[in-house]
Amino acid sequence: MIKEKKTIMRKIILFLLIAGLILNLVGCTQEAVVAGENEDLLETNWESILEEAEGTEVNFYGWGGSQMTNDWLDNFLALRLKEEYNITLNRVPMDIDQVLNKLLGENQMNVTGTADVIWINGENFSTARTNDLLYGPFTHKLPNFNQYIDVESVEVKYDFGFPVEGYEAPYGKAQFVLVYDEARVEQVPKGHEELMELVKNNAGKFTYPAPPDFTGSAFIRNIIYDIVGYEQFITMKADKEVIAKAIQPAMDYLNELKPYLWRNGETYPSTIAQLHNMYADHEVFMTMNYNSNEAAARIQTGEFPRTTNTFVFENGTIGNTHFLAIPDNAPNKAGALAVIDFILSVEAQASKYNPDNWGDLPVLDNARLSDSERAIFDEIQIGKGALPQHILLDHRVPEMPANFVPIIEEIWMENIL
Amino acid sequence: MGEYKMNKRNRTLSGFIMHIMIFLLILPLLVLVVWSFSKSWPWPNIFPQEFGLRGILHVLDPSSRALKSLLLSIRLSLVVTIVTLILSIPAAKTLGVYSFKGKQFIKMLVLAPIIVPPVAVGMGIHLTFIRLGLANRFIGVVLVHLIPCLPYGIRILTDVFEIIGESMEQQARVLGANSIQTFTNITLPLIAPGLISAGSLVFIVSFSQYFLTFLIGGGRIITFPMMMFPYIQSGDRMMASAYSMVFILATLVVLIMMEKAIKSYYSTKNYFYL
Numbered sequence: 113m114i115k116e117k118k119t120i121m122r123k124i125i126l127f128l129l130i131a132g133l134i135l136n137l138v139g140c141t142q143e144a145v146v147a148g149e150n151e152d153l154l155e156t157n158w159e160s161i162l163e164e165a166e167g168t169e170v171n172f173y174g175w176g177g178s179q180m181t182n183d184w185l186d187n188f189l190a191l192r193l194k195e196e197y198n199i200t201l202n203r204v205p206m207d208i209d210q211v212l213n214k215l216l217g218e219n220q221m222n223v224t225g226t227a228d229v230i231w232i233n234g235e236n237f238s239t240a241r242t243n244d245l246l247y248g249p250f251t252h253k254l255p256n257f258n259q260y261i262d263v264e265s266v267e268v269k270y271d272f273g274f275p276v277e278g279y280e281a282p283y284g285k286a287q288f289v290l291v292y293d294e295a296r297v298e299q300v301p302k303g304h305e306e307l308m309e310l311v312k313n314n315a316g317k318f319t320y321p322a323p324p325d326f327t328g329s330a331f332i333r334n335i336i337y338d339i340v341g342y343e344q345f346i347t348m349k350a351d352k353e354v355i356a357k358a359i360q361p362a363m364d365y366l367n368e369l370k371p372y373l374w375r376n377g378e379t380y381p382s383t384i385a386q387l388h389n390m391y392a393d394h395e396v397f398m399t400m401n402y403n404s405n406e407a408a409a410r411i412q413t414g415e416f417p418r419t420t421n422t423f424v425f426e427n428g429t430i431g432n433t434h435f436l437a438i439p440d441n442a443p444n445k446a447g448a449l450a451v452i453d454f455i456l457s458v459e460a461q462a463s464k465y466n467p468d469n470w471g472d473l474p475v476l477d478n479a480r481l482s483d484s485e486r487a488i489f490d491e492i493q494i495g496k497g498a499l500p501q502h503i504l505l506d507h508r509v510p511e512m513p514a515n516f517v518p519i520i521e522e523i524w525m526e527n528i529l
Numbered sequence: 530m531g532e533y534k535m536n537k538r539n540r541t542l543s544g545f546i547m548h549i550m551i552f553l554l555i556l557p558l559l560v561l562v563v564w565s566f567s568k569s570w571p572w573p574n575i576f577p578q579e580f581g582l583r584g585i586l587h588v589l590d591p592s593s594r595a596l597k598s599l600l601l602s603i604r605l606s607l608v609v610t611i612v613t614l615i616l617s618i619p620a621a622k623t624l625g626v627y628s629f630k631g632k633q634f635i636k637m638l639v640l641a642p643i644i645v646p647p648v649a650v651g652m653g654i655h656l657t658f659i660r661l662g663l664a665n666r667f668i669g670v671v672l673v674h675l676i677p678c679l680p681y682g683i684r685i686l687t688d689v690f691e692i693i694g695e696s697m698e699q700q701a702r703v704l705g706a707n708s709i710q711t712f713t714n715i716t717l718p719l720i721a722p723g724l725i726s727a728g729s730l731v732f733i734v735s736f737s738q739y740f741l742t743f744l745i746g747g748g749r750i751i752t753f754p755m756m757m758f759p760y761i762q763s764g765d766r767m768m769a770s771a772y773s774m775v776f777i778l779a780t781l782v783v784l785i786m787m788e789k790a791i792k793s794y795y796s797t798k799n800y801f802y803l
Contacts, residue, residue, distance in 0.1 A: 385764025
C-alpha cells in the first residue's frame with residue numbers, strides 16, 4: 113500500500129520535472145538584444161567616437177595561421193592601442209567563413225554579436241554584403257582614411273570586382289609571387305613560355321596546389337593572364353561558355369605542362385601548406401605565394417632554405433587588397449572605428465610592412481605621404497627573399513571579378529584534372 | 530622443465546611484441562617532440578638540419594595567450610568532466626542494474642551523439658543557445674560539451690554497474706544505512722575505478738573539442754585547440770608540433786592527477802571484484 117503510494121508520487125514528480133524542463137526550454141525566449149542602437153554613431157564627430165572608444169575592449173576576428181601576423185597583432189597593435197586609446201585588443205583566431213556562419217546565425221536572431229572588427233575580402237565580402245551583415249558605410253569617418261588613402265584607386269573602390277562602397281577599409285596588399293630555390297633553379301622564367309621550358313627540363317620538380325586552394329587558383333588565373341591578357345576579363349560576362357572560350361589557350365598550356373609536374377601531374381597538393389612543406393623538404397624546387405613577403409618570413413623562421421628567392425612574371429602577377437570591416441551587430445563599433453583608423457596610420461602600416469614584424473604591403477597612397485613619412489617606408493629593409501615594393505607595384509595586375517573564380521576552377525577540373 | 534622452457538619462450542615472445550607495440554606508440558610522439566624544435570627537416574636527412582626555439586617560445590610567451598587558453602581549457606574540461614560524471618552515475622545505474630521496457634533502445638539512444646556528427650546539429654544548437662542567452666558564455670560551452678561526453682560517461686559506468694549489481698547496496702540498506710550513506714560509503718568506492726576511466730575519457734573528449742567550442746563560444750571562450758588548429762591548417766609544422774606537445778603533456782598531467790586524487794580518496798583495498 114505504502115509502496116504503491118510512493119511509486120505514484122515518484123511518477124508525479126517525474127512528470128513535473130519533465131514538464132518543467134520542456135516549459136523552461138520553450139518559455140525561455142529571452143528578450144533578444146536588438147543590434148544597432150548606436151546607429152547615430154556615424155553622425156557624431158570623430159572626437160566623440162574616440163571618447164566612446166576609450167578604455168573599451170575590441171574583438172578582432174581573423175585568420176590565425178601565421179605566427180608573424182599573430183605576433184604583429186599581439187605585440188605591436190595591441191600594445192600601441194593600449195597606449196594610445198587604452199583599448200584592449202582581443203585577437204580571436206577564426207577563419208572568415210566560420211565568422212560569416214556565426215554572423216548569419218546571429219543575424220537571423222537579430223542579436224548583438226561578439227566580433228567588432230573582421231578581416232575579410234573577396235568572395236566573403238560579397239557574401240557578407242549581399243546578406244546585409246556589415247556596418248557602414250564607415251570609411252569616410254576615419255581621419256587616416258581621408259588623409260592617406262587614394263579613394264579613386266581601383267583597389268580601394270573594388271574588392272575582387274565587388275564595389276566596396278565604404279563598407280570595408282583597406283588593411284594591406286597582397287601580390288602573387290613565385291618562390292624558388294636559387295641553388296636549384298638556374299634561370300628564373302620571365303613568363304609562361306620559359307616556365308614551360310624549365311619544367312620540361314626538370315620533370316617532377318614543379319607543381320601547383322589544386323583549386324579550390326586559394327593560391328593554386330590564383331596561379332591558374334595568373335597563367336591565364338600571362339597567355340591571353342587580363343583586359344578582356346574586366347568587361348566579360350560571368351558566363352561559363354564565354355569564359356571557357358577565352359581561357360582555352362591557358363587550359364591547353366596547363367595540359368601540356370601536366371605530364372612534367374610532380375608525380376606526372378596525376379595528383380596535386382591539395383593545399384598551399386602542403387606545397388610549402390614539399391618545397392621546404394626539397395621535393396620540389398618552386399612554390400608560390402599570394403603574400404609577396406611570406407617567403408622572406410619563412411626564411412627568417414628557418415622553414416625555407418636561405419637560398420630562397422621570389423620573382424614575378426614580366427607581364428605582371430595578380431594583386432589584391434585585404435580589408436577590415438565591422439559587423440552590423442558589433443557590440444563596440446566606436447572601438448572598432450578607432451582600431452581601424454589606427455591601423456591606417458603611417459606608424460602601423462610601416463610597422464606592418466617591416467618584414468621583421470609581418471611584411472605586408474602598405475595601402476597608403478605614396479603621393480599623399482609627406483617626405484618624412486615616405487622616408488619611414490624607404491628606410492625599412494625588406495628581407496632576403498622579398499621583392500621591393502616598386503618592382504611589385506610595377507608588375508601588378510588586378511584580380512578578376514569574384515564570381516569568375518569558381519567558374520574557372522570548374523573549367524580547370526573538367527579539363528585538366 | 531619443458532613447460533618452464535615453453536613458458537620462458539612465450540614470455541620473450543610476448544615481451545618482444547609488447548616492446549614493438551610501445552615503440553610504435555612512442556615513435557610518432559618522439560617525431561612530434563623533434564619537430565617542435567626543428568626549423569627544417571628536408572628529405573633525405575634522418576635528423577633535422579637546424580634546431581630552434583621559436584615554437585616553444587611562442588607557446589610560453591604571455592602575449593600569445595597560449596598558456597592562458599590552456600588554463601581555461603583545463604578548467605572547462607574539468608567542469609565538463611564533473612558534470613558528466615554527476616549526470617552519468619544515476620543514468621548508468623538505471624541502465625546497468627534495473628530492467629525495464631525499452632532498455633536496449635535507450636542504451637542505443639545514449640550513443641546517438643557519437644553517431645550523429647556534431648556539424649549536423651551544431652547550427653541548430655547555436656540558434657537555440659542564442660535565443661536562450663547561452664551562446665558566447667562559459668556555461669553554454671559546458672552544456673554543448675556534454676553532448677559528445679555523456680555517451681562515454683554513461684556507457685563506461687553502465688558496464689561497471691552491470692558488474693557490481695545492487696546487492697552490496699541492498700546489504701547496506703538492510704544494515705540500516707540511509708540512501709546517502711549507502712551512496713557515499715558503498716556505491717562511490719565500488720565504482721571508483723570506473724569513475725577514473727570514464728572521467729579520463731570524458732576529459733580527453735572535452736579537451737579536444739574544436740568545432741562545438743568554436744560555434745557556441747563564438748570567440749569569447751578561446752580554448753587551447755582553437756589556438757592550435759590554425760597552425761596545423763597553415764602547415765607551420767614547428768608551431769603545430771610545439772602546441773601539440775603542450776596539449777599532450779597537459780592532458781597527461783591532468784589525467785594522472787585525477788587518478789591519484791580519486792585513488793587516494795577511495796583507497797584501493799576494497800576492490801574485491803577486480
